Amino acid sequence: MHEMSIAQSILAIIEEEMEKQPGASLKKVVVGNGALAGVVSDALTFGWEAVTVGTSLQGSVLEVNEIPIKVRCGGCKHEFLPEDKLYMGCPECGLEIGHEVLQGKELQIESIEIDD
Structure with missing residues (x-):
């Protein structure tokens, strides 16, 4: 499950950002997940819960926004979903x-x- 390693990478980024906000507590992280990114949103959310256990970020929420596919036609250049x-x-x-x-x-x- 590569979502666990992605959750760990997000955790590292957020911990670095939280160091810039002494005394603040994290409530929520919002992540955009493209339909072609190959990431299962539920697995990523589960991974977040697992990697934050025992950290100062435990109890924070990872919210995933699904980003739909949008393309431009190679022929007529029409953009569509x-x-x-x-x-x-x-x-x-x-x-x-x-x-x-x-x-x-x-x-x-x-x-x-x-x-804060």
């Missing part, structure tokens, strides 16, 4: 391949919420 990860026929011209992925591959920390 395909309903399927495998079949991405352009609704304008019907082209099925050669699209540019504009969003959906990212995995990123979007925000953190702390109490």
Whole structure:
């Protein structure tokens, strides 16, 4: 389960940021998970709970925002959100391949919420 190592990486980043806020406590971390990132959101949330046990971040919440796939047609340049990860026929011209992925591959920390 690579989500555990991703949770550990997020933990390291957040711990570094929390050092800049002495006396603050972490309430929530919001992560954006692209549909093509290959990360299972529930597994990442479970991993977060596991890696924060016994740390100053225990009890904080990891919230995952699902980021849909958005592509630009390689033919007519129409931008659209395909309903399927495998079949991405352009609704304008019907082209099925050669699209540019504009969003959906990212995995990123979007925000953190702390109490001073």
